Amino acid sequence: MEKIKNLVIVESPAKSKTIEGFLGKEYKVTSCYGHIRDLEKKNSGIDVKDKFKPNYIVPSEKKAVVRELKKLVEKSETIWLATDEDREGEAISWHLKDELKIDDKKIKRIVFNEITKKAILNSIQNPRQIDIDLVEAQQARRILDRLVGFELSPILWRKVKPNLSAGRVQSVAVRLIVEREREIQNFTSESAFRIVGDFIVKDKKGKKTLLQAELGKRFSTEKEARSFLELCKNAEFTVDSLEKKLAYKSSAAPFTTSTLQQEASRKLGFSVSKTMLVAQKLYESGKITYMRTDSTILSEFAIQAAKDNIIENFGNEYSNPHQYVTKSSSAQEAHEAIRPTYFENASVDGTKDEKSLYGLIWKRAIASQMSDAKLERTTVKISMSNNDLNFTAKGEVILFDGFLKVYLESTDEENGDNESEIIPPLKSGEKLNFSEIAATEKYTRPPARYTEASLVKKLEELGIGRPSTYAPTISTIQKRGYVSKDELKGRERNYKELTLVDKKITEELKSEITGADRGKLLPSNIAMLVNDFLINYFPNILDYQFTANVEEELDEVAEGKIDWHKMLDEFYTPFHKQVEHTLDNSERVSGERILGTDPTTGKQISVRMARYGAVAAITNPDDENDKPKYAGLRLNQKLETITLEEAIELFKLPRTLGEFENSEVSVSIGRFGPYVKHFSKFYSMPKEFDPYEITLEEAIGVIENGRIKEAEKTLKIFEQDAAVKIMNGRWGPYIKSSKGMVRIPKGTKVDDLVFEDVQKIIEEAYPTKKKSTKKKK
């Protein structure tokens, strides 16, 4: 058997390739692909009564990895456990030792948080043993999360709905979204008149130009605004003061996972999962450093390389090499910040997405090592002769661009009217005339809904979740139906504008769209019900501070100050009591609200959560035999805010529009949204139509389009059975039957298939046995 002198195990395969290059022939480097074991899923995987004894197993998808590692370990003299330098990494090392049964004497634990030759050789010089306190802190974290998740979720199945879930991270994420939505619901918008004047000035070349200045006060009523404009008619305007100030702008730190997700969302429109997918590709091809990190630290090598690049391309005065302190308090800093591997590559080959994300990472990292920008900010105050109020204009001139030459971080604020302009040369005491002064009614805006990226930002601020889980958490809460990203249409709103020109005030009623939103995280009715339920019975777990408190205790475990059993026991004993109390004492959650009486029938109208979603019901409480009528709530209608009028409106569906080809055409809303029904066939209604307003002609159009689309997708039909068809789908041709869909076996040509073959394929996929029909959701 061929012997291996040194076996180095790291977490990621891409890393292992790089490191092998640094270490030479005596070393073989391999990877374990993250955790190799986890708590068993059945029976919670924890024996609570036996001091929280965990039952670890190797999941099936990791069996091959473990088998391979075992072989290598047996052949090796020394095993260098080089997993990440954080709690999880330490635990992975311990699991490797335990599962692969490696002798302590053969183990050397090494850590490095940058993949440079120097750092790795240095780590080889300073091996240590596994830090068991740190491992126990991880174990406590893992067990606590399992206990919380696997005791809370079943309560929800019983009290709210099956398949729901709750957990330390996801439930807080949902809470943030629910609370923001309620803030928006309860927000009362107020309007005030904003006054902006266009003053006539001369620019450097003596050419006439306009200087826009805003009055320091807004007027809450139109009357006040109007009388102010009246005053302006006869006022004399004077440049009162001219203040110039030097200001400096600093670049932002290089990317962490969270800031990369935020910027890629704002600048490139990527979802957080897309950002991670593209970043993974760049990492695997060696173009960037590791993309799951909470650190803003750059290696010495990187700082030097950035410096060289900046001096060469922009000059000495643009270089400002420095390190950024990581802001996030929960950071474990096992890796570097996200940066290009080679700064000399300002761009790379690859897909369009890879190119643009790489460009962003390169610019951000380079900018982070560049000088501050130097600006001159000018504030001009314009006073009035018959009034104490002042107009103010602000301007900004860049004296030295510094890092702005390559990159400027964007913000979440939607207010675009802060652009600074260049202030023309003015003198204090100079008299000014205006060409126009406008008073525009402006409404206050409710707080903005979370985007995926702004939610990640918030979670990171709260210390909840880790770089590797931000994207999965967001997809989990969407999968569970707590959150969706539907488009909100908004409504029209009028506002007034008064304009003063040539001593004449004109008035105009304008309109704008308000409340429209897209791509934002919207909570579902279920999210609101579950959130209220959990906050009621488990306020401690839903507390924004909960994770922070847990982390503090885990730190004490890691420092060997407290025993992990004790820490878990102090948490679990009261928690489990809460669980039992809730199971015994809580009512089933239905979210029922009685809205009032239906004016046409005199029966009761209520809303509640039903099996397939929120419904409105017309019921007769006095007569049990009177069959209730149901209508599903529309997308974005909320159980807690829907009004009686809106509920009555729902019962206007289904609407019968008339006849087409001698069959009735009707419209309604089903599980998959609004549809047109004709001749017992359903056609989804495109978004531009409203089922309450669509006309017969438009509905016929929907039917005809639907037929064309279906014909395009249909490859083959059979005379023997109209329900069986061969269709063309996303993954190629498939058979559609009343039993379900089946993929056509590989290598089979659609043209060759006869009805009997198709029947056989269907029969194989959906056997007509008494039980165990394979169903997939």
Add this chain to the structure above:
DNA sequence: CAGTGAGCGAGCTTCCGCTTGACTT
């Protein structure tokens, strides 16, 4: 996929944090 919403009951669901491919309706 399927345009319902009754009610029964078996058997299932679920957490967070490390990592990538295998696989999909």
